[in-house]
Ligand SMILES: Nc1ncnc2c1ncn2[C@@H]1O[C@H](COP(=O)(O)OP(=O)(O)OP(=O)(O)O)[C@@H](O)[C@H]1O
């Protein structure tokens with residue numbers, strides 16, 4: 001079913017990337033997203049691509065798996081490229097197909113934008129591929145900590161996030177189970193006219209909502225029964241800690257930023 | 266309908282790092298009209314196996330045939346809906362599939378999808394509701410106002426109303442009270458006999474397997490571990506213990522009896538009463554010899 005989409009999926013592992021402090025990963029990715037928009041020369045793009053690919057290799061996640069998981073995104077990337085070929089009219093005319101003049105500028109720009117897109121998606125999906133949802137929320141809670149001063153409900157936000165993330169797989173499983181049960185009762189989710197298929201969603205959604213509400217109630221009760229009463233005075237089982245390797249990554253990444261800024265034309 | 270598995274394997278999330286072989290090289294044959302129990306430790310692949318029976322999943326390799334329908338990795342039956350109307354599946358915790366406003370509508374949902382005429386559906390509901398042990402007053406109620414056990418019965422009625430030729434039951438009585446469990450199993454057994462169904466029962470209960478099945482298949486880690494008549498398979502204590510299963514209580518009793526008194530009473534799926542009678546006979550004989 002949805003098994004080919006990898007965005008948001010965690011692949012267990014023990015690589016350096018897996019073990020980095022999640023705050024380091026989020027920070028690096030945040031700045032990577034910015035710096036991608038600064039790249040505008042062959043060298044700066046190469047630097048970023050090498051950085052991204054080396055990271056992928058270090059994670060030990062099969063490259064084929066990642067590429068396949070990005071299938072829906074490939075479509076967008078190619079679409080962007082073609083759009084640029086048609087619309088951009090800079091540089092000299094290279095050749096023409098179907099009456100469209102293809103300019104050199106268009107080719108270069110199309111390629112650059114697609115590359116930018118690809119790098120963004122690849123690097124951001126690396127975050128969820130190598131970090132558990134719990135780590136991500138812990139990191140976000142830590143990083144938003146200063147906002148507590150202005151009464152921003154940081155702990156509650158993090159709790160909501162981690163509960164939602166925790167229940168995504170459960171809900172997906174439930175969806176699959178219920179859709180199988182209803183398919184056995186003759187519901188056809190895959191073929192037939194659109195109207196029929198929309199109607200087929202009702203027997204799926206109703207039980208799903210019912211069970212989600214039931215779960216929410218049960219969870220709230222279980223949390224209260226075990227004495228949960230908000231973030232006040234609560235300690236953590238796993239403390240986040242910046243290690244030497246994190247510092248090394250920061251230094252390395254600053255170097256990458258410097259190179260990109262230096263090599264832009 | 267005859268059911269045949271030929272070297273069937275099934276892999277979840279194939280071609281990803283999460284790929285997981287749930288069934289491996291499984292072959293067996295279930296003749297039409299038999300009552301088969303599928304037993305295995307949790308995670309041994311029972312639920313995965315039964316999803317092949319109405320084409321919810323297709324084998325990753327190998328071949329499944331159900332009557333005239335054939336399932337392989339490349340080929341699915343063209344008349345899938347027809348297959349599903351002839352193979353009814355009661356899933357683990359089927360109460361999760363309820364969604365209609367009233368119990369009556371929910372039971373009618375399956376038959377409607379399979380284009381059964383309205384009048385027929387009403388007749389079937391009248392038949393099936395008392396069978397599963399529900400009161401007719403409940404028909405107009407919302408299924409979500411019922412108790413867990415009642416919801417389970419509604420869900421089962423919803424599958425029975427389809428009137429399938431093959432009935433597949435995935436632990437249908439888990440979580441019911443002991444009396445309800447017995448009533449439910451007896452009901453399935455009566456239907457099996459009266460309507461000449463082919464029944465596939467997934468269960469953890471050795472007692473149910475001995476009592477109802479005429480053929481058992483034991484799964485372990487997705488492969489077939491043992492297969493045969495209940496009295497042959499379910500008496501092999503050592504082999505069963507190896508896969509975290511136990512022999513039925515009656516067998517345990519007869520084995521202890523043999524150890525203690527040196528008398529062998531062969532296990533032929535007799536009831537408690539029959540065992541008591543054999544013992545009685547033995548004591549009488551022993552008494553008259555003295
Ligand atoms: N949707 C799924 N995705 C990935 N793996 C799965 C999925 N469903 C089941 N599995 C795995 O396949 C194996 C067999 O599962 P299955 O549900 O068939 O076991 P079972 O014998 O029915 O167990 P139980 O007695 O607990 O119901 C298990 O190891 C399980 O983790």
Ligand SMILES: [Mg+2]
Pocket residue numbers: 311312313357435
């Ligand atoms: Mg199961």
